[in-house]
Amino acid sequence: MMVEKKYTYTANNKIGDMSAEEFRNYGHQMIDWIADYLSNIEKYPVLSQVNPGDIKRSLPSAPPIQGESMENIFKDVEAKILPGITHWNHPGFMAYFNSTSSGPGILAELLSAAFNANGMLWRTSPALTELEEVTLNWFRKMLGLKDDFWGIIYDTASVSTMHAIAAAREQIEGVEIRRNGLTAKGNIRGFRFYASEQAHSSIDKASITLGFGIEGLRKIPVDKEFRMIPSELKSAIEEDRKNGWTPFCVVATVGTTSTTSIDPVDKIADICEKEKLWLHVDSAHAGVTAIIPEMRYIFNGVERADSLVVNPHKWMFTPVDLSVLLTRKKNILKRAFSLVPEYLKSSGDAEVENYMDYGIQLGRRFRALKLWFIIRYFGTEGIANRLKEHLRLGKIFSDWIINNPNFELMAPVPFSTTCFRAYPKGIIDETNLDVLNEALLNNVNSTGKIFLTHTKLNGKYVIRLVISGLRTEGRHITLAEQIIQTKLDELIAKGSN
Amino acid sequence: MMVEKKYTYTANNKIGDMSAEEFRNYGHQMIDWIADYLSNIEKYPVLSQVNPGDIKRSLPSAPPIQGESMENIFKDVEAKILPGITHWNHPGFMAYFNSTSSGPGILAELLSAAFNANGMLWRTSPALTELEEVTLNWFRKMLGLKDDFWGIIYDTASVSTMHAIAAAREQIEGVEIRRNGLTAKGNIRGFRFYASEQAHSSIDKASITLGFGIEGLRKIPVDKEFRMIPSELKSAIEEDRKNGWTPFCVVATVGTTSTTSIDPVDKIADICEKEKLWLHVDSAHAGVTAIIPEMRYIFNGVERADSLVVNPHKWMFTPVDLSVLLTRKKNILKRAFSLVPEYLKSSGDAEVENYMDYGIQLGRRFRALKLWFIIRYFGTEGIANRLKEHLRLGKIFSDWIINNPNFELMAPVPFSTTCFRAYPKGIIDETNLDVLNEALLNNVNSTGKIFLTHTKLNGKYVIRLVISGLRTEGRHITLAEQIIQTKLDELIAKGSN
Numbered sequence: 001m002m003v004e005k006k007y008t009y010t011a012n013n014k015i016g017d018m019s020a021e022e023f024r025n026y027g028h029q030m031i032d033w034i035a036d037y038l039s040n041i042e043k044y045p046v047l048s049q050v051n052p053g054d055i056k057r058s059l060p061s062a063p064p065i066q067g068e069s070m071e072n073i074f075k076d077v078e079a080k081i082l083p084g085i086t087h088w089n090h091p092g093f094m095a096y097f098n099s100t101s102s103g104p105g106i107l108a109e110l111l112s113a114a115f116n117a118n119g120m121l122w123r124t125s126p127a128l129t130e131l132e133e134v135t136l137n138w139f140r141k142m143l144g145l146k147d148d149f150w151g152i153i154y155d156t157a158s159v160s161t162m163h164a165i166a167a168a169r170e171q172i173e174g175v176e177i178r179r180n181g182l183t184a185k186g187n188i189r190g191f192r193f194y195a196s197e198q199a200h201s202s203i204d205k206a207s208i209t210l211g212f213g214i215e216g217l218r219k220i221p222v223d224k225e226f227r228m229i230p231s232e233l234k235s236a237i238e239e240d241r242k243n244g245w246t247p248f249c250v251v252a253t254v255g256t257t258s259t260t261s262i263d264p265v266d267k268i269a270d271i272c273e274k275e276k277l278w279l280h281v282d283s284a285h286a287g288v289t290a291i292i293p294e295m296r297y298i299f300n301g302v303e304r305a306d307s308l309v310v311n312p313h314k315w316m317f318t319p320v321d322l323s324v325l326l327t328r329k330k331n332i333l334k335r336a337f338s339l340v341p342e343y344l345k346s347s348g349d350a351e352v353e354n355y356m357d358y359g360i361q362l363g364r365r366f367r368a369l370k371l372w373f374i375i376r377y378f379g380t381e382g383i384a385n386r387l388k389e390h391l392r393l394g395k396i397f398s399d400w401i402i403n404n405p406n407f408e409l410m411a412p413v414p415f416s417t418t419c420f421r422a423y424p425k426g427i428i429d430e431t432n433l434d435v436l437n438e439a440l441l442n443n444v445n446s447t448g449k450i451f452l453t454h455t456k457l458n459g460k461y462v463i464r465l466v467i468s469g470l471r472t473e474g475r476h477i478t479l480a481e482q483i484i485q486t487k488l489d490e491l492i493a494k495g496s497n
Numbered sequence: 498m499m500v501e502k503k504y505t506y507t508a509n510n511k512i513g514d515m516s517a518e519e520f521r522n523y524g525h526q527m528i529d530w531i532a533d534y535l536s537n538i539e540k541y542p543v544l545s546q547v548n549p550g551d552i553k554r555s556l557p558s559a560p561p562i563q564g565e566s567m568e569n570i571f572k573d574v575e576a577k578i579l580p581g582i583t584h585w586n587h588p589g590f591m592a593y594f595n596s597t598s599s600g601p602g603i604l605a606e607l608l609s610a611a612f613n614a615n616g617m618l619w620r621t622s623p624a625l626t627e628l629e630e631v632t633l634n635w636f637r638k639m640l641g642l643k644d645d646f647w648g649i650i651y652d653t654a655s656v657s658t659m660h661a662i663a664a665a666r667e668q669i670e671g672v673e674i675r676r677n678g679l680t681a682k683g684n685i686r687g688f689r690f691y692a693s694e695q696a697h698s699s700i701d702k703a704s705i706t707l708g709f710g711i712e713g714l715r716k717i718p719v720d721k722e723f724r725m726i727p728s729e730l731k732s733a734i735e736e737d738r739k740n741g742w743t744p745f746c747v748v749a750t751v752g753t754t755s756t757t758s759i760d761p762v763d764k765i766a767d768i769c770e771k772e773k774l775w776l777h778v779d780s781a782h783a784g785v786t787a788i789i790p791e792m793r794y795i796f797n798g799v800e801r802a803d804s805l806v807v808n809p810h811k812w813m814f815t816p817v818d819l820s821v822l823l824t825r826k827k828n829i830l831k832r833a834f835s836l837v838p839e840y841l842k843s844s845g846d847a848e849v850e851n852y853m854d855y856g857i858q859l860g861r862r863f864r865a866l867k868l869w870f871i872i873r874y875f876g877t878e879g880i881a882n883r884l885k886e887h888l889r890l891g892k893i894f895s896d897w898i899i900n901n902p903n904f905e906l907m908a909p910v911p912f913s914t915t916c917f918r919a920y921p922k923g924i925i926d927e928t929n930l931d932v933l934n935e936a937l938l939n940n941v942n943s944t945g946k947i948f949l950t951h952t953k954l955n956g957k958y959v960i961r962l963v964i965s966g967l968r969t970e971g972r973h974i975t976l977a978e979q980i981i982q983t984k985l986d987e988l989i990a991k992g993s994n
Contacts, residue, residue, distance in 0.1 A: 015886050017814070017967050018600030018874070020532040027532070030604050031524030034611040035517040048623050052849045055627040063635035067876035070601070073869075077608070081866075084624025088613045096621075096840070099860075101613035103515030104567070107527050109610035111574070113816040114531040116585045116598035124593075126545050127581025130552040138560035155652055156860040166706060181710030182679040183687035190680035201838040205857050208834070209663060211708020213678030257840055313860070317514070319610040320862050337705070341698040343593070343754055343952040343961070347939070352549045360702050363596075363653040363810070365817050369578075372570075377515070379564035389512050442844070455840040464840070470514050 026070045033074075034106065038089060041471070045448025046090040048083065055084045091471040092450035094480065097257070097285040100470040102317035104377035108370035109319050119364040121344065122352035129353055132368040139371065140326060142380055143290045143310065146303060149326040152333075152358050153367045157284035157309050158202035160325040161251070163337075163359055164307040165193065165206045167329060168249035168278030170336035178336060182211045189244035193277075194236060195251040196220050196228035198258055200282060203251050225412050226261035226457070228252065234271055249278040252305075254298050255286025258455040258464070259411035259419050262286075266301030279304065284311040284323065285468075286415050289391070292384045298414070312371055315390075315468045316383060322367045333358050386470065390416045393477050394467045400481050406488060410457050416467040419457065422488050434461040436491060443487040450480050523567045530571075531603065535586060538968070542945025543587040545580065552581045588968040589947035591977065594754070594782040597967040599814035601874035605867035606816050616861040618841065619849035626850055629865035636868065637823060639877055640787045640807065643800060646823040649830075649855050650864045654781035654806050655699035657822040658748070660834075660856055661804040662690065662703045664826060665746035665775030667833035675833060679708045686741035690774075691733060692748035693717050693725035695755055697779060700748050722909050723758035723954070725749065731768055746775040749802075751795050752783025755952040755961070756908035756916050759783075763798030776801065781808040781820065782965075783912050786888070789881045795911070812887075812965045813880060815871055819864045830855050883967065887913045891964045894974050903985060907954050913964040916954065919985050931958035933988060940984040947977050 119128035136151030287310030394416025408423040616625035633648030784807030891913025905920040
């Protein structure tokens with residue numbers, strides 16, 4: 001990496017930063033290296049092939065006393081760090097929900113690190129606060145939502161969701177949880193909120209964090225297509241009220257993690273309205289597809305939600321981290337979290353938005369910059385076209401599964417995530433099928449060409465293949481099909497020996 | 498900005514990312530622009546001088562349909578964003594607790610955005626997890642702490658502290674809060690933890706978030722030097738126990754926000770041990786100075802703490818965000834937060850560290866990279882030398898205040914933060930002094946040369962001047978003295994007219 005050697009430098013005798021000349025020199029080398037890295041990313045195994053401890057053992061156990069040259073640091077990046085990277089930007093990354101970065105996103109992060117602005121208050125960088133307002137307003141429009149939704153950027157969907165549920169908690173009538181806590185007198189049994197059995201683990205973590213405990217979240221059964229059953233929700237709420245619980249919130253998911261199933265938000269909204277419960281919608285992964293006019297139906301009912309989380313850092317080419325919470329109850333979120341000590345007061349506070357009032361985090365990076373770069377560089381249409389292409393590629397793969405007698409489709413495919421398993425003739429025992437599919441997944445991943453992950457559906461081991469990478473093309477789907485087929489054939493041949 | 502025009506590009510007709518050539522071109526322009534920006538930063542007013550709404554009004558209210566050229570985006574950065582930046586890297590930024598970035602830190606963030614690795618699991622980038630382990634081990638050694646402390650990186654001190662207090666909550670005996678929540682039967686009155694009146698507002702926010710409410714945190718009085726009074730802590734705990742509260746944690750601060758006072762951690766640790774309470778130490782700003790051997794005394798007693806937060810992104814030249822939580826009770830933190838759904842399980846989980854087990858956030862950026870770059874590039878000695886220089890500059894300024902008959906020093910100066918007020922002859926009324934000092938602060942800040950903030954101590958309006966910027970030199974202290982003196986003279990002259 002970056003072999004040209006223009007400067008050697010020991011920082012110890014100096015006060016201050018790296019010189020501008022050094023920054024220029026190493027910065028140019030780094031930009032060139034990244035351009036090469038992204039162009040040649042398919043040369044690397046998508047899933048890192050190192051063993052636990054390899055990297056740790058390759059690094060000194062004590063920090064250097066004297067400063068080192070950037071050349072040495074760059075060399076170690078190539079020799080020691082790179083082998084331990086699982087390449088999220090690799091077109092063969094089809095695991096979990098991928099997040100890929102993009103040129104404009106990377107450049108915006110570079111600029112953001114240089115400004116190093118902290119947006120805790122409007123005055124600590126007005127551009128940070130106002131660009132966040134403008135860009136989230138754009139994003140809201142792109143999703144087809146009305147202007148009663150107001151937005152804020154958090155780091156992750158887990159944190160966005162936690163804030164949404166904290167706002168729901170703040171809205172509970174007859175108690176003052178912000179002041180008195182959950183243990184205050186008068187709380188006989190406890191508070192409860194609801195999500196489907198297929199909801200993301202971040203909902204459980206929010207329940208733990210906010211003091212409701214695991215018992216505070218009740219999981220509602222799903223139908224055959226892994227969608228929350230509204231009648232089950234209704235009767236759970238009734239039962240809990242009878243038993244002294246205080247229901248306060250429902251989390252619906254548009255695009256669940258295992259299968260990307262879509263909860264019936266409209267029907268859930270009916271129940272929430274009747275029962276006076278906060279409705280939060282988790283659409284962290286799939287929500288961005290509402291930018292495509294033909295996909296806007298996925299947000300049916302979402303216009304009635306109190307809050308919604310969508311992550312541009314998942315499927316909109318934005319480097320991690322950038323999660324967007326949209327809410328129609330901005331003031332309740334603020335009531336839950338605003339707390340301004342003297343050292344953070346400033347004279348114009350009444351006229352401006354201070355984003356620190358809306359969350360637990362005081363420090364706020366300049367994240368809106370990357371969303372702004374990305375929306376402007378690609379354009380709404382450019383973003384929609386790329387998402388459409390992913391949906392098209394996803395359909396090609398799921399059609400291949402459906403038409404292949406050795407495989408079974410395990411869930412509907414509303415977006416670009418296919419849940420499937422090998423189900424070759426002659427193997428019908430469920431345990432054997434689980435073992436076969438786990439072996440298949442491991443063998444596929446050890447090729448280093450593609451990276452898939454698994455889930456369990458109705459107790460069965462299921463492989464997931466997700467298309468959401470900016471660099472994934474038709475040829476990678478063909479490659480994935482070939483690898484999966486070959487690795488299954490090998491396993492069957494081995495089994496019949 | 499970046500005037501040379503090599504490419505124009507409309508993204509709509511294309512699928513995929515910006516081309517490598519474009520990335521190279523715009524990346525080089527951006528690096529050059531940043532090198533110039535940091536070299537010439539004193540040309541800009543440190544505190545942005547725009548009015549509320551200026552930036553918002555300068556930007557379109559709807560997102561572009563077609564993609565735009567990078568040239569246009571870059572032009573708008575200069576024309577519209579730059580005037581709205583408060584320059585945290587400016588040597589005159591002496592407000593709040595500053596965080597400045599550095600060349601190696603910025604380059605590491607660039608590389609991190611390009612990898613876009615997510616460290617939720619070991620396998621999702623082994624280098625991310627193992628470099629975090631190695632670098633935090635280095636950092637622990639730099640702070641002079643023994644190897645019973647284990648580290649994890651979170652985004653902000655607010656989030657680090659919340660996790661520490663959540664672990665303290667998990668440790669409470671006789672209840673199962675993780676499972677049953679805080680409302681479960683058996684909790685008669687509630688749980689309480691303690692911090693001084695001078696503790697940071699993030700402690701209050703953690704109490705609200707975790708479900709203890711504002712009432713769950715009891716503030717302990719401070720002595721004349723703004724340090725927690727151990728005997729007051731002791732009697733508060735006794736009183737609370739008598740009244741049915743369950744005490745569970747104490748937060749001590751080494752370097753409080755208003756004055757950087759140092760709580761007597763050793764004496765507080767005695768009480769915590771006797772009362773079996775979790776001891777968390779907040780040293781987000783000042784903790785890094787323990788890297789200087791002569792300053793290591795600030796951590797007296799900290800070796801007995803259960804957890805400690807120190808932020809390299811505050812005073813160690815690391816771009817936001819990077820907060821380090823060190824704990825001697827790693828397993829309790831894990832017990833509080835670990836929760837692994839099927840879709841996140843992987844076969845080698847038992848052998849490796851999966852950092853997602855230690856917190857609410859699932860997604861984790863590759864933050865260790867910047868800490869590694871910074872420690873290697875500057876070296877331990879280089880970092881210590883820079884911090885020493887800031888302490889030296891801080892003393893020059895506080896000596897100037899002490900020796901200037903028009904000013905009054907309002908708190909001891911254990912680090913590089915000076916709390917002072919103008920106290921010219923003839924003004925003795927406290928209200929008039931408050932008005933004078935607020936006017937002085939505003940007039941100083943409106944010069945755009947330096948940026949200071951205020952606090953209140955014993956009800957009095959106090960100005961704070963903090964030296965922690967990588968680019969701040971002796972001449973900036975001289976400039977600060979001149980500006981403060983001149984603006985006070987002007988106010989006095991105006992007042993006597």
